[in-house]
Amino acid sequence: MENIIKTYENFLIYYSISYILIYLFLAILSWIAIRTYFQSKYFLLKEVLIKSNHTVGVSIVAPAFNEAVTIVYNVKSLLSQEYPKFEVVIINDGSTDDTLAILIEEFSLVKVDFFYQEKIPTQTLRGHYKSTNPVYSKLLIVDKVNGKSKADGSNAGINSAKYPLFICTDVDCILRKDTISMLVKPFIENTEKVIATGAAIRISNSCEFKDGMLYKSHFPTNFFARFQELEYTRSYLFGRMAWSKINGLLLVSGGLGMFDKETVIQAGGYWHQSLGEDMELITRMRKLMHLKKEKFLIIYIPESLCWTEVPASMRIFIRQRIRWARGLIQTLYLHREVLFNPKYGKTGLLIFPYYLFYELAVPVLETLGLIALLVNIMFFDINYHYLSIGSAFVYLFYISITLISVFLDQLIYKHYTGMKEIIILILMVFIEPIIFHPLNVFASIQGYWHFLRQKERKWGIMIRKGFTTPQNQTL
Structure with a gap:
């Protein structure tokens, strides 16, 4: 049993290193894509399109x-x-x-x-x-x-x-x-x-x-919405811009x-x-x-x-993320013939493997890793010094990526005018991996489980509070 756990721990180490390297590569691609966009932004002025009759x-x-x-x-x-x-x-x-x-x-x-x-x-x-x-x-x-x-x-x-x-x-x-x-x-x-x-x-x-x-x-006042603001900023600036750069x-x-x-x-x-x-x-x-x-x-x-x-309560947020996770595994399973199939070019040889081995697999591996850690703590010797160093490295890498996203977002768009909102935003970065990320993992595992059980599909109802006007009226 101890050998199995050690083998799995070694696998997680190498897997984590590969994940970090991929994320760094995506970050570089994203920066190149954003810079290229703003350099060519005025090639075709939107004013020309607005005034054109053709x-x-x-x-x-x-x-x-x-x-x-x-x-x-x-x-x-x-x-x-x-x-x-x-x-x-x-x-x-x-x-x-x-x-x-x-x-x-x-x-x-x-x-x-x-x-x-x-x-x-x-x-x-x-x-x-x-x-x-x-x-x-x-x-x-x-x-x-x-x-x-x-x-x-x-x-x-x-x-x-x-x-x-x-x-x-x-x-x-x-x-x-x-x-x-x-x-x-x-x-x-x-x-x-x-x-x-x-x-x-x-x-x-x-x-x-x-x-x-x-x-x-404004930066959201709701606790869950604040985390989602960070997530959206990181996802669009680092994730999708990087994949867009390589048409992926x-x-x-x-x-x-x-x-x-x-x-x-x-x-x-x-x-x-x-x-x-x-x-x-x-x-x-x-x-x-x-x-x-x-x-x-x-x-x-x-x-x-x-x-x-976005969802402003834990119940609605969890329900939304369960649906997203189930949609991910459903899509990959439905189109499983694409995986490693050269007939589908980059989609089969690069994009599908990434989504399978990283987007879908990460919540599963994190959950199994936590279980292995608890078994180690209860029944075997554990090097707490090594564990603390590894955990600190992953934590610092996570918040560094998010901080860079926030910095770029504010530098380019200046969405937040008050320093108080920016300070709160930065503080949320440091607690996001501890509170928000585990909730995401929990919801993802539930979504996968619902898919495997073929549980009845439900979209659920998103309860909205409406928009606020400058006169503080909700529409």
């Missing part, structure tokens, strides 16, 4: 289910985009409250004859609505039977969208007014086919909004992503059975392009273009 059209697709309290504010926010050719497609996904009635009254909607092609199968549609008010000519409402997932609603919106590019977002997200022009630029600037673009998402908890736009950014993205967030509609339709749209529909769609899109032997790009830009509310 730019590509974009549809904003946003499913809504029981959003009666905030639906008017959210729709007006989406309609405030500064872009010459776009539409907003809101899908009322079988709401049981007054969402549709409120939309009809507020935006003077009438049911219209609509040429609808179901290129992606969805639940039955009840009808399409347009406004009789010219001010809301860009608004299209799709009413349908509930599909029990965001995927089904999104697919109905994609079928109804008239433009070749679409943004998939959540109806409660607040988009920066130049979101379309920023996300569409990579589609225009690159000679290779771009099939998707994404950008950083920030946390709206405690932020102030006015007229559908960010008025003042396997995930474009469901909260904000722009897609080539034809590629999405050919890939089959969002899979309504998935608990990680955003990652699963990108996987199928990559597989499609590899099989077609066409060069393609999926690009992330280091701009904060979207604000969304």
Whole structure:
């Protein structure tokens, strides 16, 4: 027994070293990607796109289910985009409250004859609505039977969208007014086919909004939201920008992503059975392009273009992370033929192995390592000096990466204006590995276990508090 534990401990040491080296490599790639982006940012000015009459059209697709309290504010926010050719497609996904009635009254909607092609199968549609008010000519409402997932609603919106590019977002997200022009630029600037673009998402908890736009950014006051702010900053600046640099993205967030509609339709749209529909769609899109032997790009830009509310309680947070973990293992299992398959190029030989051996395996190995440590403490001799040195090294590496992320974020974007908020943010960095990380590991293990048991899939309900205006009113 002791030999088995020692062997496993040695494996963990070498595994941890490889993980740290990979993370350092990703950090370098991320820095290069961010620097390259800002050096070429003004190659095509967004002002040119905003004023052009010949730019590509974009549809904003946003499913809504029981959003009666905030639906008017959210729709007006989406309609405030500064872009010459776009539409907003809101899908009322079988709401049981007054969402549709409120939309009809507020935006003077009438049911219209609509040429609808179901290129992606969805639940039955009840009808399409347009406004009789010219001010809301860009608004299209799709009413349908509930599909029990965001995927089904999104697919109905994609079928109804008239433009070749679409943004998939959540109806409660607040988009920066130049979101379309920023996300569409990579589609225009690159000679290779771009099939998707994404950008950083920030946390709206405690932020102030006015007229559908960010008025003042604040570091969240909620304990759990503060940890998630750190996580989002680290993830977007270091993770996704690095993978974008080598065209290795396997995930474009469901909260904000722009897609080539034809590629999405050919890939089959969002899979309504998935608990990680955003990652699963990108996987199928990559597989499609590899099989077609066409060069393609999926690009992330280091701009904060979207604000969304995150879980503010442990119960909702754990439930969300269980779903994310289950979505990860579900996607990797469903597309397991990709792993180490040269037919799928970089996706099979680099990206899938990374997600399997690091993203998915880390929570499992950490849990087994903790068990081995407890067994050692109870039954065998343990070198506490060596243990403390190793633990300190991992801890310091973890917080160093996060501190660098915070520093870069504040240096580039200056989201926080008060020194008090920055100091609190830095203090949270030091306790995150002790409090927040173990919760993530716990939720991940639960998600894997639910998948293995084939437990009934559930998305759960995200309880939101709404957005705060400068007058301290919650919308």
